[in-house]
Amino acid sequence: MPRTLRFVLVAMLLALSAPSGALAAVNTIVLQSSPITIGPFGVARDVQRVDSPAVDGAVVGMSADVVDLAGNPVPNAHVMLHHVVFVKVLHPDYTCSSFTGYDGLPSPLPVERFYAEGEEHMSLALPDGYGYPNKASDVWGLVYMLMNHHAHADTVRVRYTVRYATGESLRPVTPVWLDVRNCRADPIFSVPGTGGPWSPYEQHVDFTMPESGFFVAGGAHMHGGGLQLELSDRSWGGRLFTSLPTWGGEMPTPMMHEPGPSQMTTFSTAPGLPVRRGDALRLSARYENAAPHTRVMGIMILYFSPGSVDDLASASIPPTGVPQRPPFMRLPLLRQPRGPLARNIRGTWVGDYAFGSQRVSIRRGTTFTWRFVGAVQHDVTLASGPVGFASQSLQRGSYRHRFTRPGTYRLYCSLHPTRMTQIVTVH
Numbered sequence: 001m002p003r004t005l006r007f008v009l010v011a012m013l014l015a016l017s018a019p020s021g022a023l024a025a026v027n028t029i030v031l032q033s034s035p036i037t038i039g040p041f042g043v044a045r046d047v048q049r050v051d052s053p054a055v056d057g058a059v060v061g062m063s064a065d066v067v068d069l070a071g072n073p074v075p076n077a078h079v080m081l082h083h084v085v086f087v088k089v090l091h092p093d094y095t096c097s098s099f100t101g102y103d104g105l106p107s108p109l110p111v112e113r114f115y116a117e118g119e120e121h122m123s124l125a126l127p128d129g130y131g132y133p134n135k136a137s138d139v140w141g142l143v144y145m146l147m148n149h150h151a152h153a154d155t156v157r158v159r160y161t162v163r164y165a166t167g168e169s170l171r172p173v174t175p176v177w178l179d180v181r182n183c184r185a186d187p188i189f190s191v192p193g194t195g196g197p198w199s200p201y202e203q204h205v206d207f208t209m210p211e212s213g214f215f216v217a218g219g220a221h222m223h224g225g226g227l228q229l230e231l232s233d234r235s236w237g238g239r240l241f242t243s244l245p246t247w248g249g250e251m252p253t254p255m256m257h258e259p260g261p262s263q264m265t266t267f268s269t270a271p272g273l274p275v276r277r278g279d280a281l282r283l284s285a286r287y288e289n290a291a292p293h294t295r296v297m298g299i300m301i302l303y304f305s306p307g308s309v310d311d312l313a314s315a316s317i318p319p320t321g322v323p324q325r326p327p328f329m330r331l332p333l334l335r336q337p338r339g340p341l342a343r344n345i346r347g348t349w350v351g352d353y354a355f356g357s358q359r360v361s362i363r364r365g366t367t368f369t370w371r372f373v374g375a376v377q378h379d380v381t382l383a384s385g386p387v388g389f390a391s392q393s394l395q396r397g398s399y400r401h402r403f404t405r406p407g408t409y410r411l412y413c414s415l416h417p418t419r420m421t422q423i424v425t426v427h
């Protein structure tokens with residue numbers, strides 16, 4: 001019998017045998033973050049403590065959006081929800097023992113990432129009978145990155161809806177976060193864009209399961225240029241789940257970053273995808289390498305129900321389609337670089353809201369160094385040009401790139417896209 005058909009049959013049998021009336025009280029709780037102010041055409045990234053359900057119970061579903069101070073939804077074209085990550089403080093994370101924060105420093109407290117969404121607005125809905133356990137005394141934190149597309153400052157809140165079960169015993173799930181740049185608040189990499197149409201650029205991460213059980217739900221996060229995120233079990237025979245992006249969401253103007261998917265496929269199913277203790281899991285993030293894509297991510301969050309797994313049990317989520325070619329978007333420079341043309345220099349400074357030399361001409365093969373000297377963080381990010389690259393956000397220290405291909409590199413700071421730009425011509 002084909003594996004997927006057997007999986008469907010097992011799922012149907014389990015659905016039929018589920019005790020009726022097992023669901024007790026499930027409440028929908030709507031909570032809000034503290035106000036977050038974002039400067040004109042700016043980015044707000046930080047962490048704050050947020051409210052959590054004040055009784056013992058279990059999270060069975062969750063979603064989040066951005067609202068104004070009156071509680072009205074704020075469209076993505078005004079304030080873009082780049083990403084929000086909800087964490088439980090003083091709980092160990094399944095795949096990370098410590099984190100590097102937005103400031104580049106190790107986080108002082110252990111936290112467990114249990115829900116996240118980005119432009120794709122994933123909402124969590126665990127299968128019936130499963131819940132993420134939570135105590136009244138548990139402390140939640142919110143890691144956020146929001147972008148303001150207006151010329152004036154804006155103050156918003158992150159509103160989150162928690163579907164919360166109390167007074168019933170659910171099978172507990174543990175969130176398992178897989179990330180090709182794991183354990184960072186800003187887990188970015190860049191796609192060079194030096195291949196032809198459809199040529200893939202792939203990054204992956206491996207994780208060995210410390211126990212047996214089932215993945216009962218999952219969601220994924222990619223950025224512009226994404227083809228697919230695939231979870232496979234290399235010990236057991238292959239693909240478990242592939243998340244595919246959908247394109248064509250609302251397009252905020254001015255375009256301050258390459259738009260991400262409007263949706264990523266998710267799954268939620270019981271009994272779920274079996275994995276065994278010691279299995280070698282791999283998450284592969286595949287992007288199209290026909291054009292540069294900077295500051296991209298490859299993340300999958302899975303919800304794991306520990307338990308014994310039959311030796312022969314196997315299952316996978318049937319593909320929901322084939323990867324679509326992502327739309328090509330050339331990111332404009334939102335400010336024309338000014339000043340004298342600096343020829344054959346080997347570096348410059350990056351200060352608060354300006355690059356030292358904004359117009360640079362160098363020879364092919366030059367390794368160029370940006371020295372960060374500001375009072376706030378900045379980065380160097382390619383907007384368009386022959387090869388994609390980007391630095392981490394930095395306040396001190398330096399970043400280097402060796403220019404091996406001639407052409408015009410339009411660069412900017414992704415945190416201050418309307419203020420900080422630079423053009424490097426390589427000949």
Ligand SMILES: [Cu+2]
Binds near residue numbers: 353378379413414420
């Ligand atoms: Cu900046």
